[in-house]
Amino acid sequence: MERIFTGLQPSGTLHIGNYFGALKPAIDMLKSHDGMLMVADYHALTTLKDSGNLRQNIIDATKDYLAAGLDTRKTIVFQQSQVPEHTELTWIFECLVTVPFLELSHAYKDKLAKGLEANAGLFNYPMLMAADILLYDTDIVPVGADQRQHVEYAREAAAKFNNTFGETFKEPKERINEDVATLPGTDGKKMSKSYKNTIPLFGTKDDIAKAVMSIVTDSSGESPENVYAIHQHFRDRQSLGELYKANKGKYKALKDALIEDIEALISPMRQVRDAISDADVIRVLNEGSAKARERAAAKMADVRRHVGVLL
Numbered sequence: 001m002e003r004i005f006t007g008l009q010p011s012g013t014l015h016i017g018n019y020f021g022a023l024k025p026a027i028d029m030l031k032s033h034d035g036m037l038m039v040a041d042y043h044a045l046t047t048l049k050d051s052g053n054l055r056q057n058i059i060d061a062t063k064d065y066l067a068a069g070l071d072t073r074k075t076i077v078f079q080q081s082q083v084p085e086h087t088e089l090t091w092i093f094e095c096l097v098t099v100p101f102l103e104l105s106h107a108y109k110d111k112l113a114k115g116l117e118a119n120a121g122l123f124n125y126p127m128l129m130a131a132d133i134l135l136y137d138t139d140i141v142p143v144g145a146d147q148r149q150h151v152e153y154a155r156e157a158a159a160k161f162n163n164t165f166g167e168t169f170k171e172p173k174e175r176i177n178e179d180v181a182t183l184p185g186t187d188g189k190k191m192s193k194s195y196k197n198t199i200p201l202f203g204t205k206d207d208i209a210k211a212v213m214s215i216v217t218d219s220s221g222e223s224p225e226n227v228y229a230i231h232q233h234f235r236d237r238q239s240l241g242e243l244y245k246a247n248k249g250k251y252k253a254l255k256d257a258l259i260e261d262i263e264a265l266i267s268p269m270r271q272v273r274d275a276i277s278d279a280d281v282i283r284v285l286n287e288g289s290a291k292a293r294e295r296a297a298a299k300m301a302d303v304r305r306h307v308g309v310l311l
Helices: 016-030 051-067 085-094 099-103 106-113 120-134 145-165 205-213 225-231 237-246 251-275 278-307
Strands: 003-008 034-039 075-079 140-143 173-176
Touching: 003 016, 003 120, 016 034, 016 051, 016 140, 034 051, 034 278, 051 075, 051 251, 051 278, 075 278, 085 120, 085 145, 085 278, 099 120, 106 120, 106 145, 120 145, 140 145, 145 173, 145 278, 205 251, 225 237, 225 251, 237 251
Parallel strands: 003 034, 003 140, 034 075, 140 173
Antiparallel strands: none
16 A cells, blocks of 8 residues: 655644545545645744744644544554654755755745745755655655655655665655645635635634635625635535626625525534543554554664664
């Protein structure tokens, strides 16, 4: 069975765009593969400097995936920082690649353009990501089209190591789901926390209603395009067409219908999430991290032999 590796960065509250664009596709794919889901807390350190927020984000991000349907009987869910082999392998890769090679990172350039501090972790993180992937003999890494370079970096790190020290790492392939949905936000732009235009995934019904009612509508048309663009992810096309035909010009009625349809999807997941305690999450992460470390330790023993540090 092919092994899939994916990661989630504990970076704060999720929205419905995250659900359709990342959570649901990843969970669906993990059902039929040997799956590993990593909570990438060390990656979060490149930008998040508040220890209290990071601890809570780790708990919350894990709850989100569990509530959305992740099956821990089929997928190893683990915490990156509990597996020190990740940072050990990162150092070895950093001794193989060049500074100009790392300077080509699109994500690094994008983050600098957004005004983030150019710390060394932000610069070197592609090698930590390569270590994340390669430690587990990963076959497939599901990514968005804009994240293809992450897997290319992992393949390059694997090739450099194999050419230098002998065949050790499998070169993974990316899987880009062209059908993954990109939801517009309440202002019509891509839904993003940075734009403050989101509809919360696990918010209360009142939270959802407040966000939906703020969706910008075109008062000159009979059908609010921004509302429809979000709504199409919650109903089949035929029933949605009938709803909008029957409510031409009735923007509030259409927004009310969207609220109810979002609530119908989220309410059962919210109930599951509310029943998951912090202790439950810690248990899941500890058990998964022990399994992940067993795999990582076996791989690193092989790496050390090839490098020459294992006497």
